[in-house]
Amino acid sequence: MKPAGKGILIFLQILLPIFLMSTMVIPPCIAQVDVRYKPSGSMIRNPERGFYTELTSEAEKHPLTPGELAVCRAKGQTLILRMYYLSAFRSRPLSDVELNIVKNDFKIIRAAGMKCIPRFAYSHNIGQQDAPLNIVMGHITQLKPIIRANADVIAAMQAGFIGAWGEMHSSTNGLDSLTSMRKILFEILKMLPPERMVQVRTPHYKREIFNRQAPIAKSEAFNESMNSRVGHHNDCFLANWNDYGTYADTTEETAFLSEECRYVPMGGETCNPSSFAECANTIKQMEKLRWSFLNSGYHPGVIAGWRGQSCLDEITKRLGYRFELLEGKFDDLLRPGNGFHFAIRLTNTGFAALFNPRDVELVIEHRSSKARWAVKLPDDPRFWEPGDTVSLAGEAGLPDDMPGGAYSVYLNLPDPESRLHFRPDYAVQVANEETWVPESGYNDLKFTLNVRTGYAGKMYTGLYYFQPLAVPADADTIDREGNQ
Numbered sequence: 001m002k003p004a005g006k007g008i009l010i011f012l013q014i015l016l017p018i019f020l021m022s023t024m025v026i027p028p029c030i031a032q033v034d035v036r037y038k039p040s041g042s043m044i045r046n047p048e049r050g051f052y053t054e055l056t057s058e059a060e061k062h063p064l065t066p067g068e069l070a071v072c073r074a075k076g077q078t079l080i081l082r083m084y085y086l087s088a089f090r091s092r093p094l095s096d097v098e099l100n101i102v103k104n105d106f107k108i109i110r111a112a113g114m115k116c117i118p119r120f121a122y123s124h125n126i127g128q129q130d131a132p133l134n135i136v137m138g139h140i141t142q143l144k145p146i147i148r149a150n151a152d153v154i155a156a157m158q159a160g161f162i163g164a165w166g167e168m169h170s171s172t173n174g175l176d177s178l179t180s181m182r183k184i185l186f187e188i189l190k191m192l193p194p195e196r197m198v199q200v201r202t203p204h205y206k207r208e209i210f211n212r213q214a215p216i217a218k219s220e221a222f223n224e225s226m227n228s229r230v231g232h233h234n235d236c237f238l239a240n241w242n243d244y245g246t247y248a249d250t251t252e253e254t255a256f257l258s259e260e261c262r263y264v265p266m267g268g269e270t271c272n273p274s275s276f277a278e279c280a281n282t283i284k285q286m287e288k289l290r291w292s293f294l295n296s297g298y299h300p301g302v303i304a305g306w307r308g309q310s311c312l313d314e315i316t317k318r319l320g321y322r323f324e325l326l327e328g329k330f331d332d333l334l335r336p337g338n339g340f341h342f343a344i345r346l347t348n349t350g351f352a353a354l355f356n357p358r359d360v361e362l363v364i365e366h367r368s369s370k371a372r373w374a375v376k377l378p379d380d381p382r383f384w385e386p387g388d389t390v391s392l393a394g395e396a397g398l399p400d401d402m403p404g405g406a407y408s409v410y411l412n413l414p415d416p417e418s419r420l421h422f423r424p425d426y427a428v429q430v431a432n433e434e435t436w437v438p439e440s441g442y443n444d445l446k447f448t449l450n451v452r453t454g455y456a457g458k459m460y461t462g463l464y465y466f467q468p469l470a471v472p473a474d475a476d477t478i479d480r481e482g483n484q
Contacts, residue, residue, distance in 0.1 A: 031333035032341070033447050037325035038433045043313070045076045047415065047426050048115055048155040048356055049320025051296035052079035052267075057105075059088035060097045064105045069112035076316075078425075079155055079293055080109070082116045083166075086139065090122050090131040094142050102143065106150035113425025117199075117267070117293070118147070119158040121166030128164065132173045133180055136161050137187060144191040152417035155293070155356065156197045156265045158233055159185055167235060168201045182209045186226065194224040195357050197264055199233040202246050203253045206230050215260035222263065222357075222382060231264030231355065232257060236271035237294075238282060238302065244271060254289060261290040262385060265355045269295035270302040277302045279311035290352040290386065292320040317431075322350035323384065323413075324431045325443070330409065333450045336402040339460035340364075340449070343393040344411065346384075349431070354382045358428065359421070361412040362396065363442055364449060364466060366405055373399065373466035374412070381413065381428075397460030398451065399468075407449040410442035422471045 053072045055064060064082070072080060082105060086094065109116050120139070122130040131139070140161075147154070160166030161184055162175040169176050175184065188198050200206050207213055210227050220228050236244040247253045257266065266289050270277060285291075294315075296303065306312040326345040334340060342362065360377040375396040384390045413428035420426040424441030435443045 031331065033330055033332040035328045035330070035445065035447050037327065037435065037446070039324050040431045040433045041317075042431070043076055043316055044322070044429050044431055045073075045078055046320070046322075046428055047078050048354070049292050049350070049352070050079060050294075051075075051077055051316065051319065052081050052117065052293050053077060054081040054083055054269075054295055054297060056083040056085065057101060058085050060095060060101065063101045064108045066108055066112060069108065069114055072114065073112065075296070077296065078114050080114060080116050081158075081295065082109075082118045084118065084120045085124060086120055086122050086131070087124070087128075089135070089139065090129055091135060094139055099142060099146065103146050103150075106146070106153055110150075110153045110419065113423065115153045115155040117155055117158060119160040119166050121160050121164075123164045123166075123170075123172070126164045126170045127172075129172045130161070130163055130175060133175060133183070136175065136184060140184070140187050140191055147191050148193060151193050151196050152415070152420055154192070154196055156199055156231060156267075157188065157192060158199045159188055159201070161188075165235070168205055178208055181205060185209055185230070189226050189229055192229075194229070195222075197229045197231050197355060199231045199265060199267065201233060201235065203232060203256055203260070204248055206232070207256075213256075215256050216263050218263070218383075220263075222380075228263065232261065232266050233268040234266070234289075235268045237268055238277040238285065239271035239274055240276060254285075258288050258290070262353065263355070263382070265292050266290050266352065267293035270299045272299055273301040273305055277305060279306060279309040282306065283311060283314065286315065286318070286351045287386070292352045292355065294319060318350045320350050320352050321348055321354050321384070321386075321428075322431050323347070323381075323428065324349055325411075325435065325445075326389070328445055328447075330445070330447055331449070332447060333452065333455065334398060335452055335455035335457055336398055336404075337400045337459045338455075338457040339395040339397050339462065340466075341395050343391065344445070345389060345391055346430070347389045348384045348386050350386055353385045357382070357416050359412075359414050359416045360392070361414065362466075363410040363412050363469065364398075364407045365410070366403060366407055368405055369403070371403070372469040373402070374469040375464050375466045377464070394464065395460065395462060396464040396466055397462060398466055402451055402466075404451050404453045407451060409445045409447065409449050410437065410440070411445055412440075412442050414441065 162168045163171040234246050242250050324347050329343045331341045358381050360379045361374050363374045365372045414421050415426040427441030429436045430443045
């Protein structure tokens with residue numbers, strides 16, 4: 001063979017394959033990263049849970065002020081019980097002055113990044129007059145447009161209106177009859193949008209009103225039926241064996257509540273110091289009954305006892321939900337159009353689950369341009385129950401035109417309401433170290449996603465895609481119907 005021919009053979013056998021390989025993209029194995037998260041022992045100020053402050057308005061007096069709510073926030077609180085006594089209106093319609101106080105209160109609550117538990121009543125004590133049924137129904141009709149328009153900042157509403165303190169007993173007008181209780185409760189439920197809940201004072205009242213003894217089943221939870229929207233408040237919690245008449249049969253009714261309150265809210269206040277309010281029993285009962293919120297001002301002796309017995313910190317942390325990231329596994333090198341695989345494990349160490357709707361999103365942010373994309377996951381966090389280990393796993397497609405570069409990835413648990421969705425005060429913070437981003441309300445998943453336009457991989461063809469995310473400049477001025 002001549003030397004020239006030998007050179008061509010070497011090129012064909014050795015050099016040409018090397019050249020061809022250098023000019024093509026080889027489909028690689030998808031690169032993934034494992035992340036473990038460190039739990040935090042911090043007190044976390046999260047929405048719709050925790051200790052609350054009761055702030056009371058008398059007829060046409062004492063509107064809320066930003067300063068009052070600033071004090072609450074400084075204590076780490078996100079909730080108030082807003083108590084409206086309507087004693088001046090026992091025989092007449094609510095005045096424009098009163099209606100404007102209620103309306104403006106909601107504006108101040110929203111501006112403060114908080115939510116409320118409203119209750120309306122006519123009587124400050126047993127023996128004082130409440131209002132006749134026709135007056136109550138008229139007042140509910142007057143309040144309906146205000147309540148419905150501002151339901152985004154209502155955590156839950158307490159039934160109220162009937163008898164002493166609006167606790168559905170001791171009515172001077174017979175409102176604590178089954179017929180009247182049912183009529184008033186059903187009208188309150190109609191006043192609210194179907195995703196909001198109402199609390200009644202005892203389990204016996206709810207069972208009578210709905211003529212049903214069984215607790216809500218998982219198959220019924222959050223289906224927007226009236227029964228699925230009625231929770232419970234106990235305003236004599238831990239007072240004695242039956243909480244001063246809250247229970248007719250304590251053993252049976254607390255077992256009912258333990259199941260029922262997996263899907264509806266439980267909250268209220270303590271009544272007086274007692275042996276039942278010692279720390280060991282308090283924690284046991286809050287776990288069993290799934291407590292979400294509690295009055296921080298009553299009873300002061302009970303609160304002081306918890307502080308002295310060193311369980312107040314645990315109660316503060318665990319009221320309601322407390323989500324803690326455990327570990328995650330993520331793709332960390334992709335090209336535009338690929339599917340992003342993720343698997344996240346978290347647990348709920350709180351006393352209760354969420355009871356209002358909440359979105360679950362993954363957000364990716366370009367570290368240089370700060371451009372963001374988000375995908376909403378199908379998971380419903382209201383089913384993340386205490387003690388559960390939850391798995392969020394799946395795949396979501398990256399946009400075909402996504403710029404290359406390094407990205408941060410976040411778990412976002414925002415309020416689904418349009419006026420609150422982009423506000424960090426209303427997002428849920430996980431109980432982990434160095435994950436919270438207060439400016440956005442996101443939880444940092446603590447890894448880098450690298451996107452390379454020359455990289456290869458299977459193109460995504462599924463149902464979930466990251467979409468460009470832009471925060472509206474007027475996001476907090478949009479009402480429930482999307483109007484300015």
